[in-house]
Amino acid sequence: MADNIIRIENVTKQFAGGVKAVDSANFNIERGEFFSLLGPSGCGKTTLLRMIAGFEFPTDGEIYIDGQASALIPSYKRPTNMVFQSYAIFPHLNVFDNIAYGLRKDRLSRRELKRRVDEALAMIHLEGFGARRGDQLSGGQRQRVALARALIKRPKVLLLDEPLGALDKKLREEMQIELRELQKNVGITFVFVTHDQEEALSMSDRIAVMGKGVVLQIAPPKELYEAPNSVEVATFIGNINLIDATVRSVAGNEVTLDGPGFGQFRAPAIDGLKTGQKLTAAIRPEKLSLTASRPGANYVEGTIKASAYLGDRSHHHVHVKGRPTPVAVAAQNMDRSMTIGIDPSKPVYVTWDPRSLILLKS
């Protein structure tokens, strides 16, 4: 049995006015895990995090933190600490006092306090910054101070509310790696809220995708991307082509479907399919390829409507007769000449491996 540090049981948060910010959430977070809550803004991920922190209280359900029922325990009595989106560095205190803020109750000797804070400063590579004031720090440094201030409390769970959102792209990517390393070193469970899917994919052990207050899927990054369980998850994570399809026949672990523009095509079967059933077939743009000559099977014919050259890859929109939306194809630019020209008069063929198709029941 997994060692769960947090258990979320039937947690619902309903705000005045009847809006359910979180609707019967049910899941566990394992000890030592890097767990992300991912979703668009307004999906309830921050509300859920704030309920774990003790800033909001669920209208229904229970939150267990390290085995203790905690749903109604205020934040200052919980073994969790948080890194805020705005960092919330106390402006009237210097870096040292900011980091030492949470240690008042421990009644440490001056010497011990200094040792602990110096240790924390070393951890975030800000040795000698203790006397600086908040306004003398860059965004990245403030973020580190916020991190040290939370970690010095040695929490059982560290909560991070979009902590990298305010940083520029390059710094953000550095901090992603640093955070991940830090998490491995300290061994503390991290619960990380983000709307940035790449960030979640690159850092997390597991990701919970949320939409409209509901937890849609919880899975490791690879599974989430390659085997989404719903159209919402499939479209939220990365790009994907959707085909409204009807099941024609099922044979063993292979199914033949029919979809507008695609005609008859094959896909790996999933459980419980019946002939005539309607569902959504999906395939990622990078799993499609373009050729100028007609392949033997598993293809559609179309014309290139638009192309974008992105350096390492190119994105093409291919218009396929009978299909209302163009098919998105992401092609790796594997040699320096682009083999497929942007000639709208000539047909191109979009081809795929049938195993790359995902079937999603509505």
Place this chain on the structure above:
Amino acid sequence: MTKPTRAAKRMGDPGGFLAIFALAYLLFLYVPVLFLPVFSFNDSIFVTFPLKGFTTKWYEQAFADQDMLRALTASLQVGAIASVTATILGLLGAKAVTRYRMPGQNVVTGLIMMPLFIPEIMLGIALLILVNTLFIPLGLFTITIGHIMLCTPFAMAVLTSRLDGFDKSLEEASMDLGESPWMTFWRVTFPLVAPGIISSMLLSFIVSFDEFLLSFFLQGQQPTLPVYIWSQLRFPNKLPGVLALGAVILIVSCILVVIAEWVRQIGTDERKVGVA
């Protein structure tokens, strides 16, 4: 034609007209006020030019006047109570309007700020009628009530601007780090809001201390200082003493305003750090 200054050039004002205008404006504002200290040292009971000679006897006379000292004490008392009460009310009001969204909020804020825009004489008459109807005896108590009403909008305005940018996550961060709401108030909220509280109290105090009309309408046996000064203007020989007192009040007022503004400024700079 004056030579255009470099600053005037930069501001696209080749004739330096703006600088002249500003100077004239400042003179117009402050020269009359400066007569007060000038004549308070003039050795004559007539307030006319030319000046006769230097003397400090008017100051001695003013501060030997027991009635005046009682009026001064009354004003200080009223001012202290009114400024503290108005600041507490203003703080509660400012916290409510900056932290919560509620129905009718703009109406409530408008009503709180209204005494700033109602002619004071109307306020004075209205309050007098009310106080009489309720059989509340006139006195320093009624004056204090009137002053609290007048000072609260000022306090509210100062404190609202102070609390407006207050990052709520600072308080949450404190609680997250293990401090109770009470300790959070003392360790985070209060130090950050304190400059606003101080400048609100100073400003309210000055508003109350300088206030005449409400005090005049609501007074009982004991006048406040401005009312006392006004009553002394009937006696020409008292005028230089009043000028001396006026000069002292003017200087103390100026110092208080400068302190209030200075404290507010430090506070604002600090607050920006928290929000940035």
